Amino acid sequence: MTAPPDLSPDRTSDTSAPAWIAADWGTSQLRLWVMDARNQVIARLTSDRGMSRLCPQDYEPTLLDLLGDHLPTGENYPLPVICCGMAGSRQGWAEAPYASAPCPPPGIAEATQPAITDPRLAVYLLPGIKTTDPTDVMRGEETQIAGFLSQGSNQQETQVICLPGTHSKWVRLDQGQVTSFSTFMTGEMFALLRGQSVLRHCVSEEGWDDAAFTQAISESLAAPASISAQLFRLRADALLTGQRPETGRARLSGLLIGAELAATQHDWSRQPITILGTDTLARCYETALSALGCVPQRVDGETLTLAGLSAAYDQLQKSQTP
Amino acid sequence: MTAPPDLSPDRTSDTSAPAWIAADWGTSQLRLWVMDARNQVIARLTSDRGMSRLCPQDYEPTLLDLLGDHLPTGENYPLPVICCGMAGSRQGWAEAPYASAPCPPPGIAEATQPAITDPRLAVYLLPGIKTTDPTDVMRGEETQIAGFLSQGSNQQETQVICLPGTHSKWVRLDQGQVTSFSTFMTGEMFALLRGQSVLRHCVSEEGWDDAAFTQAISESLAAPASISAQLFRLRADALLTGQRPETGRARLSGLLIGAELAATQHDWSRQPITILGTDTLARCYETALSALGCVPQRVDGETLTLAGLSAAYDQLQKSQTP
Numbered sequence: 299m300t301a302p303p304d305l306s307p308d309r310t311s312d313t314s315a316p317a318w319i320a321a322d323w324g325t326s327q328l329r330l331w332v333m334d335a336r337n338q339v340i341a342r343l344t345s346d347r348g349m350s351r352l353c354p355q356d357y358e359p360t361l362l363d364l365l366g367d368h369l370p371t372g373e374n375y376p377l378p379v380i381c382c383g384m385a386g387s388r389q390g391w392a393e394a395p396y397a398s399a400p401c402p403p404p405g406i407a408e409a410t411q412p413a414i415t416d417p418r419l420a421v422y423l424l425p426g427i428k429t430t431d432p433t434d435v436m437r438g439e440e441t442q443i444a445g446f447l448s449q450g451s452n453q454q455e456t457q458v459i460c461l462p463g464t465h466s467k468w469v470r471l472d473q474g475q476v477t478s479f480s481t482f483m484t485g486e487m488f489a490l491l492r493g494q495s496v497l498r499h500c501v502s503e504e505g506w507d508d509a510a511f512t513q514a515i516s517e518s519l520a521a522p523a524s525i526s527a528q529l530f531r532l533r534a535d536a537l538l539t540g541q542r543p544e545t546g547r548a549r550l551s552g553l554l555i556g557a558e559l560a561a562t563q564h565d566w567s568r569q570p571i572t573i574l575g576t577d578t579l580a581r582c583y584e585t586a587l588s589a590l591g592c593v594p595q596r597v598d599g600e601t602l603t604l605a606g607l608s609a610a611y612d613q614l615q616k617s618q619t620p
Numbered sequence: 621m622t623a624p625p626d627l628s629p630d631r632t633s634d635t636s637a638p639a640w641i642a643a644d645w646g647t648s649q650l651r652l653w654v655m656d657a658r659n660q661v662i663a664r665l666t667s668d669r670g671m672s673r674l675c676p677q678d679y680e681p682t683l684l685d686l687l688g689d690h691l692p693t694g695e696n697y698p699l700p701v702i703c704c705g706m707a708g709s710r711q712g713w714a715e716a717p718y719a720s721a722p723c724p725p726p727g728i729a730e731a732t733q734p735a736i737t738d739p740r741l742a743v744y745l746l747p748g749i750k751t752t753d754p755t756d757v758m759r760g761e762e763t764q765i766a767g768f769l770s771q772g773s774n775q776q777e778t779q780v781i782c783l784p785g786t787h788s789k790w791v792r793l794d795q796g797q798v799t800s801f802s803t804f805m806t807g808e809m810f811a812l813l814r815g816q817s818v819l820r821h822c823v824s825e826e827g828w829d830d831a832a833f834t835q836a837i838s839e840s841l842a843a844p845a846s847i848s849a850q851l852f853r854l855r856a857d858a859l860l861t862g863q864r865p866e867t868g869r870a871r872l873s874g875l876l877i878g879a880e881l882a883a884t885q886h887d888w889s890r891q892p893i894t895i896l897g898t899d900t901l902a903r904c905y906e907t908a909l910s911a912l913g914c915v916p917q918r919v920d921g922e923t924l925t926l927a928g929l930s931a932a933y934d935q936l937q938k939s940q941t942p
Contacts, residue, residue, distance in 0.1 A: 388859075396860075433856040434849075465818070465852060481852040483817070490812040495805070496787070523844035523882040527756075530787060530803040534755040537710075538718075560845040 316340060316368050318378040318614075319419075320607040321361075323385035324438060325349050328360070332368045337608040341368060349384040357391040358414055361421075369418055376420035380610050382441035382603070386410060386423035396428035396435060400477045403427070403444035403606065406613040424610060427476055434481050438603075439467050442574050445605030446597065447474055458565045459572050460594070462579045464489070468562050482558045485579065488551060491529065497550065500536030505544030511552040511582070512589045518556025519590070525557050555586050566592045575599045638662060638690050640700040641741075642929040643683075645707035646760060647671050650682070654690045659930040663690060671706040679713040680736050683743075691740055698742035702932050704763035704925070708732060708745035718750035718757060722799045725749070725766035725928070728935040746932060749798055756803050760925075761789050764896055767927030768919065769796055780887045781894050782916070784901045786811070790884050804880045807901065810873060813851065819872065822858030827866030833874040833904070834911045840878025841912070847879050877908050888914045897921045 317335035321328070326348040332341040347360050361379065362369065370377045386394035392412035397404040409422035426437030439461050446459065461467045464485040470477045492501045518525055532549055535541035559566065566587055571594040573580050573587075580596060587594050639657035643650070648670040654663040669682045683701065684691065692699045708716035714734035719726040731744035748759030761783050768781065783789045786807040792799045814823045840847055854871055857863035863871075881888065888909055893916040895902050895909075902918060909916050 428856075428860055430860065433853055433860050435856045435859055480849045481856070482848040483813075483851045484848055486817050487809075487813075487848065490816060491805075491809075494812060494816065495808050521883075523879060526804040526806055526809065526876075526880055527802045527883055529805045531755055534750075534757045534803070537757055538750055538752065538755050554848075557845060558848055561843075561849055 314340060316370065316377060318380060318611050319365065320604055321379055321381035322438065322603050323349065323381050323383040325384050328364070330364060331604060333608070333611070337611065339604070349387065349390050354391055357385060357412070358416060361419065362416060375418040377418060378611065378614055379419050379421045380406070380424065380607050380614070381421060382424045382607060383438040386425060387437055392423060394423040394425040396426050399427050399429040399479065400475045401427065402475050403440040403447065405444070406610045406617065409610070422610070422614070429478055434479055436467055436479060436481070439469070440476070441606035442599060442602040443469060443471070443476060443606070444609050445602035446572070446574065448605050448609040455570070457570050457572065459574055460583060461574045462583045466558065468565055470565065480562070482561070484554045484558045488554050491550060492547070497529065497532050497546070500533050500541065500543055501546040501550050502543035505547060507545040507548040510545045511548040511585065514549040514552025515556040515559065515586045515589060518553045519560045522557045522560035525553055528553050551582060552586070555582060559586060559590065570595070572597060574602060636662060638692065638699060640702060640933050641687065642926055643701055643703035644760065644925050645671065645703050645705040647706050650686070652686060653926060655933070659933065661926070671709065671712050676713055679707060679734070680738060683741065684738060697740040699740060700933065700936055701741055701743045702728070702746065702929050702936070703743060704746045704929060705760040708747060709759055714745060716745040716747040718748050721749050721751040721801065722797045723749065724797050725762040725769065727766070728932045728939065731932070744932070744936070751800055756801055758789055758801060758803070761791070762798070763928035764921060764924040765791060765793070765798060765928070766931050767924035768894070768896065770927050770931040777892070779892050779894065781896055782905060783896045784905045788880065790887055792887065802884070804883070806876045806880045810876050813872060814869070819851065819854050819868070822855050822863065822865055823868040823872050824865035827869060829864070829867040829870040832867045833870040833907065836871040836874025837878040837881065837908045837911060840875045841882045844879045844882035847875055850875050873904060874908070877904060881908060881912065892917070894919060896924055
């Protein structure tokens with residue numbers, strides 16, 4: 299049996315050697331990035347083994363299995379795994395208790411280290427943020443915000459970040475702190491109504507209608523209380539006027555996002571807005587806000603997740619420097 | 621083989637002989653009432669063979685199968701079957717085209733008779749009502765409204781009827797006519813959010829909390845645009861304050877019904893309201909409206925369905941009298 303190659307002398311200079319693992323461990327998905335010492339991505343790995351499918355004892359084998367050849371050899375361990383998302387929730391691997399807003403996004407000093415048997419890994423679970431009046435929670439988004447702040451955003455300014463998603467969040471920032479935030483179930487309501495309600499017959503899975511979307515945004519913003527009646531109109535319009543399912547899809551999205559924009563009007567009408575995300579949903583929010591005269595900045599969400607996790611890795615390196 | 625007994629001489633005098641069949645054929649359920657000539661119920665029959673499970677050719681065998689021993693014998697046929705609900709929709713047995721509001725609830729003269737091969741039955745499908753600005757439809761509720769009007773309600777008065785259900789309806793009446801109406805997806809949204817969203821973990825299937833319900837009604841009425849954020853708070857409260865799932869259930873119901881009441885405030889704050897229904901849901905609407913200072917009348921929905929179908933049967937009898 300030959301000894302494994304010792305890569306340690308090259309560790310800091312060889313940019314292709316894994317220096318740490320960035321992880322976004324959500325409810326339904328796990329995303330890993332194998333990172334070098336200069337915070338460049340060596341490899342991307344994804345899995346459907348999200349929190350909802352795992353017991354606490356499943357996390358370590360899942361990591362080992364997915365990392366495979368990327369696991370460190372020789373004396374290059376433990377390899378830090380810095381993880382944001384639901385793995386740090388009470389129902390996850392181990393609880394990383396929420397930080398309380400107002401606060402800066404929590405970093406490595408607030409992370410929880412779950413018990414782990416394999417000496418090759420050292421896992422750090424970053425906490426989420428809570429607010430108590432009114433109550434709200436985030437877990438994962440705080441790391442994107444840390445990434446946003448690390449990228450030279452003007453931290454003196456009051457600003458608002460919108461994070462579209464299954465549960466979209468509107469986060470108010472002041473001097474590098476998260477001062478308050480609100481979560482909206484818009485994305486999940488869209489999925490439920492489109493796929494499982496009486497509207498599934500008149501709302502398509504694909505396709506779009508730009509004019510119908512912006513029209514629905516306006517209607518919802520003008521009368522947000524009527525949204526539940528406007529939703530049933532999608533069915534009535536399909537029955538009575540032959541409205542196309544693609545138009546139904548765009549209207550459903552517009553009505554729901556419009557209600558969210560009605561509730562957040564005091565945010566987007568008064569200060570600069572940044573949308574975190576580059577997918578179709580984020581572009582819908584951008585289209586809607588632009589139609590309302592608010593021109594948001596839009597930045598890539600994965601880039602910010604990695605920037606936030608990299609900031610935590612840099613903190614870890616500093617804390618370990620004598 | 622002996623001849624079946626001939627019941628015809630006793631037909632009008634014997635109150636236990638079937639004179640007609642009342643039917644409420646909905647999306648998921650079929651309810652039949654075997655009626656005597658004095659519009660008294662001889663027997664109740666129910667089945668899960670609703671429209672969603674049937675092709676057009678399935679309706680006649682379903683009726684024959686369910687009626688069984690109640691089918692007429694000798695010369696007592698055809699037995700009229702008067703039917704409201706989704707069986708008269710385009711996706712049902714045969715289309716009974718919508719009447720257009722403003723109009724009185726349509727009666728037997730507007731009914732569609734589907735082709736039927738068995739000579740023992742004559743089926744009449746009552747139409748629903750549509751409105752075009754804004755678009756909306758009802759099918760089944762118009763028969764309850766006909767029943768309500770037939771029971772001596774003051775037809776001169778402007779009044780509003782609330783019909784709670786999967787898709788609740790608010791119907792404005794004036795001088796015996798349906799002038800306009802609005803449908804809300806409140807009941808279906810409750811079922812989807814309770815059973816299939818992230819809230820399923822913090823909203824119980826049973827149980828209740830009166831104070832939480834009326835508090836949520838007030839919150840939703842005060843800020844209906846914020847409902848999607850208030851919904852996520854149910855999860856945050858469960859995580860952060862240990863809110864009981866029974867409280868979550870009452871709050872979820874209160875937030876959704878509260879949004880509906882915000883949209884219909886111009887109705888219930890200005891004129892007499894009647895709630896059609898006696899189930900738990902109808903009592904929730906009564907509690908909510910009472911807490912808001914509007915004391916609604918509440919009447920039994922099944923009674924009104926039967927009264928409406930009976931009114932159509934009486935019209936049929938008159939039309940057949942030389």
